[in-house]
Amino acid sequence: MSQTAAQRFLQDAAVKSADLMHREVIQRGMDSYDAAHLKGRARIKDWEAARQKCQEIKREAINHLDRYLLQFEEKVIARGGHVFWAANSEEACTYVKNLATRLGVRTVVKSKSMVTEEIHLSPALEKAGIKVWETDLGEFIVQLREEPPYHIVTPAMHLNRGQIAKLFREKLDPKIDSEDPVDLMAAARRVLRQAFFAAEMGISGANFLVADAGVIAISTNEGNGRLCTSVPRIHVVVTGIEKVIPRLEDLAVLWPVLATSGTGQGITTYGTLIGGPRLSGEVDGPEEFHVVLVDNGRSQLLADAEQREVLHCIRCGACLNICPVFRHVGGHTYGTTYPGPIGSVLTPHLNSIKEFKHLSYASSLCGACTSVCPVKIDLHHHLLQNRRNATEAGATKSSERLMFRAWRHAMLHPRIYAVGGWSMRKALRIVYGLGLAGSILDPMRVWNRYRSPVPLPSESFRARWRKDRAAN
């Protein structure tokens, strides 16, 4: 029988949180991120003012989304580019696939893009017989492992150098005998270099769509994004409609804030702006430039009075990094394109609330995510709203509803509540006395399976209350 997403989540979370090697790799990665992030924030004189500014920029953009998208589109078309609006994944994939087939594309080089993961573009192209190379080192590694990215910024952060060296030996070259990251990068570079110069099409995402200048903005460190958009004769950008920002000057704040939140850098190595195909007189660049604007459920969020701001997200990954749940269960456990707090908020909107409501509970509601979000999205309250929405939509199990009905009844009838409490204490005392804590017979099994039982009180709260009152 096939598992539900919620059952799989619980199972994977239990396995991952007990996996010591995974814990060690993540701990090390997160420690180094934390240090860099704090140092990065200290470089900005007024971090709170920067967050405020970014929030206002994105709010302005999202609240006039139609206007700014049209402004962007007009400029791109005027430079000889193409803009395709895709309502869903299927439309986006079909457009890119047909374009590739029509233009005789056999090899595609991709730079990192979470939207292409969301719409499953690579499998769609490969089904059409097109070879797709992920060229970001982390993406390349997870592509070789045939698994999805673990994290939206650092896709292979769950692996250590030994695992990556072994993978490269198996898939690239059996002679690779070093585990040094420098040598591993060089090995990947050798392979991918050939791909860059063989590919007819480069596919990138976009961190921002700048409306007034009519350009896409891509932030990358490795330079693979630069090669993907310079060398092949076709460049396709696949991005979400919510990535738009009003003005080029907005990048003066957004670029440093994205870099600081993403990796702790003051600015990303390459902040690339591209507005169209190679213009006449230019030395190089693609002959064709296509921008695919993907909706895929985003426009529905605009009508959500409480959660419209979820569209402000700039996908920096800061909320994943700080989240105590992410740090324990890891990125793959979520089973979604976007893991961590932002993914838990967003996925029920992009997919279904019924299937992914459990993610709203994969949170301690500690609010750490909200506190680091560079565009000030109120993430943990949105998780609470999703819980409420799921319940109101009747997406809860009948057993859960029954138990809450019983609970409500007991709360309204103190005598029944008292009897219930008394019998539970008695029952637990017997179960614990027999040494069955955590066993299948233990009603508190979920808690006690991995923990020593909380000591049982000798008397009820009501009894103590009465006694204290009598004493005074």
Added chain:
Amino acid sequence: MPQTEKAQTENSSRDQILQRIRAGLRTAVLEPAATGSDRVIFEPIKNPLERFQQECVANLMECALTANSAVSARQLAEVLQSLPEGEIFVQDHPSLRRLVEMAALGRAIRWSNQGAPGEASQATVTLAEALIAQTGSILVTASCGGRGASVIAPCHIVFAKIAQLVPDLATALSRVSQEQMLEHNSFACVISGSSRTADIEKILVQGAHGPRRLVVILQTGT
């Protein structure tokens, strides 16, 4: 609304998406008004040159200050001598023609009017539109030898004059708008250091797919 459909053939979902956006935006959302705050986000740059040099170090790039074009030419020759044999790509611009002539390189040179740098180029030499002190960056556009000129070769050498140094990103970006750089170029890039990755165990590796070395020859005199 301007007519924007011209170059598009089949775009059946466009109107539907725009309709959904407009319908969604009619929902009233309770939001605080923009503060229009004039709080200072970034520390103002007091000494642009000093800051630029500091940021170059932090960004793992080299910055050589030169007094005049003769020293610049010597600097260029020195950097190129340290590189393996092979072709050099140079942006076709009078100032670089002069510099290369003075440097007497004795190497095969591919000028940008002959096309993009080859896959095996050892170095590229270009100008920049501006240098940015705040972030230790160079701003290039397609006019600076094209797109590949700043990323294909393992070493990128930028020749700039001190007058091109601007204090911060905001100034650089407003210059891009004012001078309509993106009207005349399909590409621009703010480059802050050599190509790098930290995708393996968050360990910094310099020289990923782009240049391992980024050298700025910054001429203070004429």
